[in-house]
Amino acid sequence: MALTPDSAKLLERLTKLREELREASRDAYRRLNPFYEDLVDWKETGRYWTGVDESVTIYGSTTLIGDVTIGPRTWVGPFCNLDGTGGLSIGAYCSISTGVQLITHDSVRWALSGGRASYERAPIRIGNCCFIGTHAVVVRGVTVGDHCLVAAGAVVTHDVPARTIVGGVPARPMGTVEIDASGAVALVFSNRGSTI
Numbered sequence: 001m002a003l004t005p006d007s008a009k010l011l012e013r014l015t016k017l018r019e020e021l022r023e024a025s026r027d028a029y030r031r032l033n034p035f036y037e038d039l040v041d042w043k044e045t046g047r048y049w050t051g052v053d054e055s056v057t058i059y060g061s062t063t064l065i066g067d068v069t070i071g072p073r074t075w076v077g078p079f080c081n082l083d084g085t086g087g088l089s090i091g092a093y094c095s096i097s098t099g100v101q102l103i104t105h106d107s108v109r110w111a112l113s114g115g116r117a118s119y120e121r122a123p124i125r126i127g128n129c130c131f132i133g134t135h136a137v138v139v140r141g142v143t144v145g146d147h148c149l150v151a152a153g154a155v156v157t158h159d160v161p162a163r164t165i166v167g168g169v170p171a172r173p174m175g176t177v178e179i180d181a182s183g184a185v186a187l188v189f190s191n192r193g194s195t196i
Contacts, residue, residue, distance in 0.1 A: 036060050037078065046070070066104070071128065086121030086140055091128035097152070099135040102126070106140060127162065147177050149187065165189065 003011065021038035025031055037060050046056030049064060056070050059078040066084030070076070071092030079099045082088055086104030090096065104124050109117035122141030126132065130144055133152035144150065144160045151167030151174070160166050165175040165187060175189035 034061065046074075046076075087123030088125075089123070090126040091130065091146065093129045094126060095131045096126075097132055097134040097136070100132050101135075101137045102132075103137065104140045133167075147179065149177060 018035050042057040045058040047054050055073045058076040061078045062080040064082045067087050068082050068084035069089045074094040076096045077098040081101045083103045105121040107119050125143040127146035129147045132150045136150045136154045138156040145162030147163045148160050149165045154167045154171040155169045156171040163177040167174050178186040
């Protein structure tokens with residue numbers, strides 16, 4: 001495929017920009033991002049979505065749909081899907097890890113009925129100070145309480161009480177989060193009797 005002279009010049013300029021941004025990310029963060037992640041600052045994306053809050057980080061590869069609210073100091077990693085078509089609220093000081101799927105609708109009955117049934121929607125609420133692990137899925141209608149840990153790869157189909165650790169498919173309680181007066185956190189796993 002031959003490029004026009006103007007397109008060839010643009011490609012050359014974009015390649016130079018990519019090289020400069022890649023070097024800057026490596027020097028500042030010791031990371032190599034996809035080109036589009038280096039084009040826009042993560043804080044700018046959070047500020048754009050929230051309208052004002054510069055403390056929210058949202059990676060450019062994350063998709064936000066519908067009514068999504070995000071509290072201050074929350075970090076949303078790359079390749080997440082925040083589906084707010086049924087309403088989605090995420091509290092303050094949360095960490096939403098890479099590839100997390102927060103899905104407030106499903107099309108199961110719609111598909112099985114050949115389109116005669118409607119999509120089903122229900123809100124998801126993530127409390128304050130929660131950690132949602134890499135590639136976890138939270139389905140419509142679920143509330144995750146404050147100070148919860150959802151393990152990587154978990155599929156959360158039921159409400160999670162505050163200060164609970166859940167994991168597995170479907171997610172089940174695995175332990176508790178204990179926080180003392182100084183703010184020190186202990187993860188107490190009930191099935192192993194261990195603490196970290």
